[in-house]
Amino acid sequence: MTPNPTSPSANTRAGRREWTALGVLMLPLLLVSMDVSVLYFAVPAISADLEPSGTQQLWIFDIYGFVLAGLLMTMGALGDRVGRRRLLLMGAAAFGAASLVAAYANSAETLIAARAVLGIGGATLMPSTMALVRTMFTDPKQRAAAIGLWSGVMTAGIALGSVMSGLLVEHFWWGSVFLVNLPAMALLLILGPLLLPESKSPTRGRFDWLSVPLSMAAVLPVIYGLKEIATQGWNVRYVVSVTTGLLFAALFVHRQRTAASPLISPELFRARGFSPAVVLNLVAAFGMMGSAYFTTQYIQSVLDNSPLQAALWSLLPTLPIAVAAPVSAHLVQRGVPRAHVVGGGFAVAAGGYVMLALTGTDSLWLLLAACAVLACGVVAVMSQLADLALSSAPVEKAGAASSLLETGTEFGGALSMAFLGSIGAAIYRHEIPASAPDAARETLGGALAVADRVPGLATLAREAFTSGMQGAAITGAVLLAGAAVLAAVGLRRVELQERACQTPDEPSHLSPSGV
Numbered sequence: 001m002t003p004n005p006t007s008p009s010a011n012t013r014a015g016r017r018e019w020t021a022l023g024v025l026m027l028p029l030l031l032v033s034m035d036v037s038v039l040y041f042a043v044p045a046i047s048a049d050l051e052p053s054g055t056q057q058l059w060i061f062d063i064y065g066f067v068l069a070g071l072l073m074t075m076g077a078l079g080d081r082v083g084r085r086r087l088l089l090m091g092a093a094a095f096g097a098a099s100l101v102a103a104y105a106n107s108a109e110t111l112i113a114a115r116a117v118l119g120i121g122g123a124t125l126m127p128s129t130m131a132l133v134r135t136m137f138t139d140p141k142q143r144a145a146a147i148g149l150w151s152g153v154m155t156a157g158i159a160l161g162s163v164m165s166g167l168l169v170e171h172f173w174w175g176s177v178f179l180v181n182l183p184a185m186a187l188l189l190i191l192g193p194l195l196l197p198e199s200k201s202p203t204r205g206r207f208d209w210l211s212v213p214l215s216m217a218a219v220l221p222v223i224y225g226l227k228e229i230a231t232q233g234w235n236v237r238y239v240v241s242v243t244t245g246l247l248f249a250a251l252f253v254h255r256q257r258t259a260a261s262p263l264i265s266p267e268l269f270r271a272r273g274f275s276p277a278v279v280l281n282l283v284a285a286f287g288m289m290g291s292a293y294f295t296t297q298y299i300q301s302v303l304d305n306s307p308l309q310a311a312l313w314s315l316l317p318t319l320p321i322a323v324a325a326p327v328s329a330h331l332v333q334r335g336v337p338r339a340h341v342v343g344g345g346f347a348v349a350a351g352g353y354v355m356l357a358l359t360g361t362d363s364l365w366l367l368l369a370a371c372a373v374l375a376c377g378v379v380a381v382m383s384q385l386a387d388l389a390l391s392s393a394p395v396e397k398a399g400a401a402s403s404l405l406e407t408g409t410e411f412g413g414a415l416s417m418a419f420l421g422s423i424g425a426a427i428y429r430h431e432i433p434a435s436a437p438d439a440a441r442e443t444l445g446g447a448l449a450v451a452d453r454v455p456g457l458a459t460l461a462r463e464a465f466t467s468g469m470q471g472a473a474i475t476g477a478v479l480l481a482g483a484a485v486l487a488a489v490g491l492r493r494v495e496l497q498e499r500a501c502q503t504p505d506e507p508s509h510l511s512p513s514g515v
Contacts, residue, residue, distance in 0.1 A: 012138055012139070013139045013142060017195060018136045018137065020195060021132075021136060021191075021195035021196050022133065022136070022137075022146055022149065024187065024188055024191050024192065024195060024196075025129045025132060025133070025188075025196075026149065026150070026153050027184040027187060027188065028092055028095070028125050028129070028184055028185060028188050029125065029126070029129050029150065029153055029154060029157070030153050030156070030157045030160070030184075031095075031157070031180070031181050031184050031185075032095070032121075032122040032125050032126060032157070033153070033154050033155075033156075033157025033161070034157045034160055034161030034164065039060065039061055039165065039177070042165050042168075042169050042174040042177050045169055045173070045174040046060065046111070046174050049174065050105070050106075050107060050108045050111065051108075052108035052111075056108040056109075056112065059112050060108065060111055060112055060115060062227075063112055063115045063116050063119060064115045064116070064118050064119045064122070065119070065223075065410075066119065066220055066223065066224065067116050067119025067120055067122075067123065068119040068122045068123050068126075068410075069219055069220070069223050069407065069410040070123075070215070070216040070219050070220045071119070071120060071123035071124075071216070072123050072126065072127060072219075072403045072406050072407045072410070073215045073219075073263060073264060073400070073403045073404065073407055074123070074211075074212045074215060074216075074263065074403075075087065075091075075123045075124045075127055075128070075399075075403065076127035076128075076131070076399040076400045076401075076402050076403025076404070076406075077207075077263045077264060077399060077400045077403065078124075078207070078399075079124070079127060079128050079131060079200070079399035080131075080200060080396065080397055080398070080399040080400055081200060081207060082200065083198050083199065083200040084128045084131045084132050084135070084198070084199055084200065084398070084399055085128075085132065085192060085193075085196045085197065085198045085199070086198065087124050087128050087399075088124065088125060088128035088129065088132065088188075088192065088196070089188070089189060089192050089193070090124060091120075091121045091122075091123075091124025091125045091128065092121070092125065092185045092188045092189055092192070093185070093189060094117055094120060094121040094124070095117075095118060095121030095122065095125065095181060095185055096181060096182050096185035096186065096189075097117075098114045098115075098117035098118045098120075098121060099114075099118065099178040099179065099181040099182060099185070100178070100179070100182065101113075101114040101117075102114035102115060102118065102175070102178040103175035103176070103177075103178040103179045104175060105175075114178075126402070126403075126406050127399050127400075127402035127403040127406060128399065128402075129150065130147075130150060130386070130390070130398075130402035130405075130406075131199075131390075131398035131399040131401075131402045132196060132197075132199070133146050133147060133150055133390075134390045134395065134398040134401075134402075135197060135199040135395060135398060136196075136197060140391070141329075141333055143387060143390075143391070144329040144332065144333070144383075144384075144387045145326065145329055147325075147383055147386050147387045147390070148325030148326055148328070148329050148383040148387075149325070150383075150386070151325050151379055151382050151383040151386060152321050152322055152324070152325050152379060152383070155288075155318070155321055155375065155378075155379055155382075156318050156321060156322075160315070160318075163308075163311045163312060163314075163315055164177070164180070165177050165311075166307065166308035166311055167308075168180070170308070199395075199398075200396075206260075206261050207261070207263075208255070208259050208261055208262055208263045210255065210259075211252065211255050211256065211259065211262065211263035211264075212263070214248060214251055214252040214255055215252055215263065217244075217245070217248035217252075218245055218246075218248040218249035218251075218252045219245065219249075219407065219410070219411075220245065221241040221242065221244045221245030221248070222241070222242050222245035222246065222249070222411065222414070223245075223410060223411065223414045224238075224241055225238040225239065225240075225241030225242035225245065225418075226238075226242060226414035226415055226417065226418040227414050227417060227418070228241070229242075229418040229421075229422065234422070263400075264400050264404065265397060265400065267394070267397070268393050268394075268397055268400060268401055268404070271392040271393055271394070272392060272494050273388050273389070273391070273392040273491070273494050274388075274389050274392040274393055274401070276388075276487075276490055276491060276494060277385040277386075277388040277389035277392065277405070278385075278389060278404055278405055278408050279408075280342065280381070280385055280483065280486075280487055280491075281381075281382055281385045281386070281389070281405055281408050281409060281412070282408040282409065282411055282412035282415075283346075283412065283479070283480070283483045284345075284346070284349070284378050284381045284382045284385065284412070284483075285378075285382070285408070285409040285410075285411075285412030285413050285416070286412040286413070286415055286416040286419075286479070287346075287349050287353070287374065287377075287378050287416070287476060287479075287480050287483075288374070288375065288378045288413070288416075289412065289413035289414075289416045289417060290416035290417065290419075290420040290421075290472065290476050291352070291353065291356060291370075291371060291374050291473070291476065293416070293417045293420065293421055293424075294356075294420075294424060294468075294469040294472060294473075295314070295356070295367060295371055295469075296310065296314060297444060297445075297465070298359075298367060298465070298466070298469060299313050299314060299364070299367070301444050301445060301448060301462070301465070302361055302444070302462045302465060302466060303362070303364055313364070313368065314371075316368050316372070317368055317369075317371035317372040317374075317375050318375065319372075320372050320375070320376050321375055321376060321379050323376075324375070324376040324377075324379040324380045324383075325379055325380060325383035327380065328341050328345060328380035328381075328383060328384050329383065329384070329387075332384065337491075337492060338384055338388065338491060339487060339488050339489075339490075339491035339492035339494075340488060340492075341380070341384055342380075342381050342384050342385065342487040342488070342491060343484045343485070343487040343488030343491075344380075344484070344488075345377045345378070345380035345381035345384070345484075346377065346381055346480050346481070346483045346484035346487055347377070347480075347481065347484040348373060348374075348376060348377030348380070349373075349374050349376075349377030349378050349381065349480050350377075350476075350477045350478075350480035350481040350484060351373055351374075351377070351477075352370045352371065352372075352373035352374025352375070352376075352377060353370070353374060353473045353474070353476040353477035353480060354473070354474075354477045355369060355370035355373060355374075356370040356371075356374070356469065356470075356473035356476075357470045357473035357474050357477065358370075358470075359466065359469070359470070360466065361462050361463055361466050377480075381487075382409075385405075386405060388491075389401055389404075389405050390402065390405075419475075420472040420475060420476060421472070423468070423471055423472045423475055424465075424468030424469055424471060424472040425443075425468065426468075427464070427467050427468035427471045427472075428443075428444070428461075428464045428465055428467070428468040429441055429442075431460075431463070431464035431467055431468075432447070432460065432461065432464050433460075436454065436457060437450050437453075437454065440454070440457055440461060444461050444462070444464075444465040447460075447461030448461065
């Protein structure tokens with residue numbers, strides 16, 4: 001790490017300055033995560049004002065997430081080279097400027113371009129904030145607490161985005177959902193240089209520009225294909241998209257192994273605990289996003305709530321998240337092996353899926369409880385795995401490590417929606433009679449749209465969707481139960497290997513003393 005007077009030395013406990021800086025970092029992180037869902041209720045107003053085509057409307061909604069996912073690895077590696085604070089402030093400036101343009105966009109093309117720039121800014125902010133947490137909090141216990149807060153804010157932001165969107169659009173105009181970003185970004189630009197330490201890798205090397213398009217060509221087609229499979233069903237075009245992405249992923253990996261100064265150093269994966277943390281984090285994201293795909297539709301369409309009512313109900317399961325990460329960190333600090341805590345978190349999340357499998361067509365409170373249990377388990381897992389990954393990786397590569405973790409999260413979410421969504425859709429179509437209209441056989445929304453012309457169709461469609469959700473939930477429970485066993489056994493094995501190799505004074509990343 002580049003020496004800096006404001007940068008904490010190794011194993012120094014953070015003080016008020018660092019915790020204040022963490023609070024400043026949480027504001028942009030919250031807004032970046034909220035922007036994933038902030039257009040949920042603004043789209044109708046945008047459609048009425050800008051009159052986008054159907055394709056343009058899809059791009060207005062999706063371009064942010066696609067650009068964000070495609071550039072995470074690039075921005076994480078770039079931050080390690082040019083400085084994480086510098087990249088964070090550049091991203092904040094871009095995010096604020098793009099938010100202003102988006103708020104006053106007078107055409108669909110302008111709004112799409114602004115959302116793309118927001119994705120670029122978001123890709124700089126996410127890995128930079130986590131990497132700065134790693135460099136500011138060198139004490140293992142404090143770092144675990146800080147990363148727990150990071151994980152909780154990130155998860156809560158996605159739920160808050162849709163609610164804030166509904167409230168703002170109801171009282172103001174649709175551009176207000178973007179203007180709320182400006183105060184937080186301005187605060188970061190003012191306080192960031194004063195509170196945040198600059199840190200970057202001391203190793204000098206040419207930036208591998210060829211790896212940038214290779215990484216995007218690997219990430220974007222896979223995520224696009226998986227998301228389209230989840231919403232549109234299996235299609236040769238989407239399978240080709242995923243396959244193309246996987247081929248570019250193989251080229252990207254080959255480039256990283258052979259380049260003199262790779263974008264993502266293979267050294268990261270030699271660190272004990274890093275690879276298991278990335279893989280298990282992907283599985284945890286799979287569990288979280290798979291449930292959300294069904295529960296949001298269930299609350300709105302099965303229980304017949306308005307979009308805003310559905311968003312408000314969806315907030316309730318996020319409340320216990322605030323204690324999940326701190327409890328998991330406390331358990332590890334009290335001497336419970338991290339492997340057991342992560343395995344237990346996966347088991348709790350699997351229990352949430354079991355509860356989800358028991359829901360009927362009028363089971364709001366059971367569904368909310370299931371979502372709360374699942375979310376607590378997943379957040380406990382993800383906070384511990386983030387701490388493990390960052391603790392295992394060299395400090396000078398904290399940005400790249402963060403970006404890999406977050407890219408895995410994006411892959412896990414997309415894979416979950418495609419896999420569990422396909423199971424739910426197959427069960428739904430099986431239970432809808434062949435004589436029903438084509439639209440009704442495709443989706444619950446399509447069935448409700450034509451339900452007034454077919455007596456009893458609405459009830460039948462809601463029951464079929466619930467059956468599909470139950471089938472997907474059983475699958476999710478089995479997969480997370482398997483992950484619980486793999487985490488408990490695999491991480492414990494890594495811990496024992498690390499203990500066998502470390503010196504007496506060297507802290508373990510997996511042991512209670514090395515949180």
